Amino acid sequence: MxxxxxxxxxxxxxxxxxxxxxxxxxxxxxxxxxxxxxxxHPGACVVIPQIRPGLYVFERQFRYPLRQVFIEFPAGKLDKQESALVCAQRELKEETGYSAENWLHLGVMHNCIGYSNEKIEIFLASDLRPGNQALDSGEFLELFEMSLDEAEDAVRKGLLTDAKTITCLFWLRMIEGRHEAKIGSLADQIGR
Structure with a gap:
């Protein structure tokens, strides 16, 4: 059928x-x-800014629809005719001031498949170079660093609930390879 x-x-x-x-x-x-x-939705990108393996730049930002401050990775919507990589590079620079020497496209996520066509491209940015932020008018955020373990703990405690950021943490854990055996065995169980 x-x-x-x-x-x-x-x-x-x-x-x-x-x-x-x-x-x-x-x-x-x-x-x-x-x-x-x-x-x-026009689509978006999320960037995982890697200070060094295991340590990443996060932001705190107020999100009006839920009237609360969220912990997130830098992200933003694609402009017309803009490639996903160019969007990711622009958003990283605007929101954090960092630029990156190396870029790796990790995948894509669809965060609201029941009521939106939004597609978010996921990038890992490494070999960061500091610079000045260029925030959009009306954009206010606070930058801080967290390890992958600390971020996962924040998820468990309900302090980090943003879907795109949680998806990025999944990708980071996969890259680190710590749970490959568990993921493989879970996939085998689901496939049965």
Missing amino acids: SLVETAIQMRVVYQGELLTIRKDSVSLPDASKATREYVV
Whole structure:
């Protein structure tokens, strides 16, 4: 059986500066009809700034929709016609002042698949060179350093809840290779 839903009618219900909200009528795999409301997002990048293996630059930033300060890695949306790498390099420089000699694309994440098409490209930036921040107007954040172990502990304690940053921590742990055997055995269990 096909799982694909096919658009019958697509309609924009809100067009903002950053986001578009759509409400589409779709045909389901069993030929019945349904409505899908979702956010169209231009895409984004998140950067893992590595001071040295095991030590990383984080930021604290107030996020208005949840009215609280979050711990995050530097990130931002893609500008029109901008490549993911250029976006990552720009965001690292703007938010932290750092530039990086080495860039590694680790993967992609979709953080809200039930109601958004947002795609976030994940980059590791190493061999950092300090410089001056160039924050956007109205952007306020605080930089600090944490080890991977400290960041994972912050997740366990509920102090770090940002999905893109937690995904980055997963990638870092994979790179370190500490849990390869556990991940492999878990994958075998899931595959059965």
